[in-house]
Amino acid sequence: MAASPELELPIDDTTDIALDRDCTTLSRHVLQQLQSFSPEAQDLSAIMNRIALAGKLIARRLSRAGLMEGVLGFTGDVNVQGESVKKMDVYANDVFISVFKQSGLVCRLASEEMEKPYYIPENCPIGRYTLLYDPIDGSSNTDTNLSLGSIFAIRQQEGSDLNGEADDLLSPGRKQIAAGYILYGPSTMLVYTIGKGVHSFTLDPSLGEFILTEENIKIPDHGSIYSVNEGNFWQWDESIREYIRYVHRTEGYTARYSGAMVSDIHRILLQGGVFLYPGTLPKPEGKLRLLYESAPLAYVLEQAGGRATTGHVDILDVVAKKLHQRTPLIIGSPKDVAKVESFIQNGH
Numbered sequence: 622m623a624a625s626p627e628l629e630l631p632i633d634d635t636t637d638i639a640l641d642r643d644c645t646t647l648s649r650h651v652l653q654q655l656q657s658f659s660p661e662a663q664d665l666s667a668i669m670n671r672i673a674l675a676g677k678l679i680a681r682r683l684s685r686a687g688l689m690e691g692v693l694g695f696t697g698d699v700n701v702q703g704e705s706v707k708k709m710d711v712y713a714n715d716v717f718i719s720v721f722k723q724s725g726l727v728c729r730l731a732s733e734e735m736e737k738p739y740y741i742p743e744n745c746p747i748g749r750y751t752l753l754y755d756p757i758d759g760s761s762n763t764d765t766n767l768s769l770g771s772i773f774a775i776r777q778q779e780g781s782d783l784n785g786e787a788d789d790l791l792s793p794g795r796k797q798i799a800a801g802y803i804l805y806g807p808s809t810m811l812v813y814t815i816g817k818g819v820h821s822f823t824l825d826p827s828l829g830e831f832i833l834t835e836e837n838i839k840i841p842d843h844g845s846i847y848s849v850n851e852g853n854f855w856q857w858d859e860s861i862r863e864y865i866r867y868v869h870r871t872e873g874y875t876a877r878y879s880g881a882m883v884s885d886i887h888r889i890l891l892q893g894g895v896f897l898y899p900g901t902l903p904k905p906e907g908k909l910r911l912l913y914e915s916a917p918l919a920y921v922l923e924q925a926g927g928r929a930t931t932g933h934v935d936i937l938d939v940v941a942k943k944l945h946q947r948t949p950l951i952i953g954s955p956k957d958v959a960k961v962e963s964f965i966q967n968g969h
């Protein structure tokens with residue numbers, strides 16, 4: 622018997638990528654951006670390809686995490702930041718290392734999860750790049766199946782001393798030659814810049830490819846979203862409390878805070894607004910790490926027409942004193958960042 626019309630499944634015309642779509646892959650896009658097949662362009666394209674591979678491996682594991690043994694939860698260790706380490710943090714950290722082994726491209730990696738930079742000695746004679754990364758941003762979301770991210774930045778490596786302290790990494794974020802993030806949400810997206818605008822790619826899991834979804838993303842000048850952990854209200858400086866009071870009494874603002882800043886900042890990149898993680902009384906320097914969290918995201922947002930500041934200095938101009946340095950972060954649409962700055966600097 623034929624199914625009644627009400628029971629017929631709707632025809633799904635979204636099962637395939639629209640045929641008129643130009644399926645630009647990430648590595649091809651990098652080469653197009655640089656308009657060259659120079660060794661540097663090929664290096665960058667290959668590095669982005671490896672980062673994409675790390676993203677695919679992490680996304681695959683996250684998508685099945687609840688079904689597998691030993692993926693979720695804590696390891697029982699505490700990292701260099703004094704934070705409890707999750708199993709996914711360790712896995713994702715190792716994935717980034719393993720995709721760069723034998724690549725010949727990246728000699729040194731530095732991440733939230735490792736006290737000191739990690740060298741891949743076999744790459745170092747030729748690998749001229751360092752990868753700075755946060756393998757899992759928003760770790761607290763891991764065990765509840767909520768959005769997570771990975772953040773990355775690539776820098777030219779200026780020192781080759783395998784036992785060195787990697788002081789060259791402390792230079793300002795303007796030295797980054799590429800940066801971006803991977804967002805593990807309902808779909809997995811990769812957003813990157815190499816100083817020529819900001820571009821987003823969506824992972825098609827059946828193809829195993831990140832496909833270009835939006836080129837030259839521009840952040841709105843102003844947006845209605847403010848994104849901050851208001852649980853810290855009484856630990857902030859009075860100037861931040863005044864800004865939040867201003868937002869509360871001004872029509873049109875809306876709060877959004879997910880616990881993973883990649884996700885919150887991605888929303889702000891597309892819709893406008895401001896994300897804040899200010900210092901608190903016990904931690905005036907805030908929570909977020911300068912070199913592998915704030916500076917890469919600042920580079921992306923600046924390239925999209927946004928801004929990122931500590932409240933006093935542009936994030937990309939800050940010279941770090943140590944690898945795991947933290948910084949207050951105010952990032953987003955230029956007008957909204959300027960508004961927060963004016964509260965910090967002028968009290969209104």
Ligand SMILES: O=P(O)(O)OC[C@H]1O[C@](O)(COP(=O)(O)O)[C@@H](O)[C@@H]1O
Pocket residue numbers: 704733755757758759760761850880881882883908
């Ligand atoms: O729980 P809090 O203090 O609001 O911190 C949340 C913030 O910390 C972060 O999770 C970064 O910390 P992790 O890299 O340790 O996950 C941000 O993504 C997020 O915005």
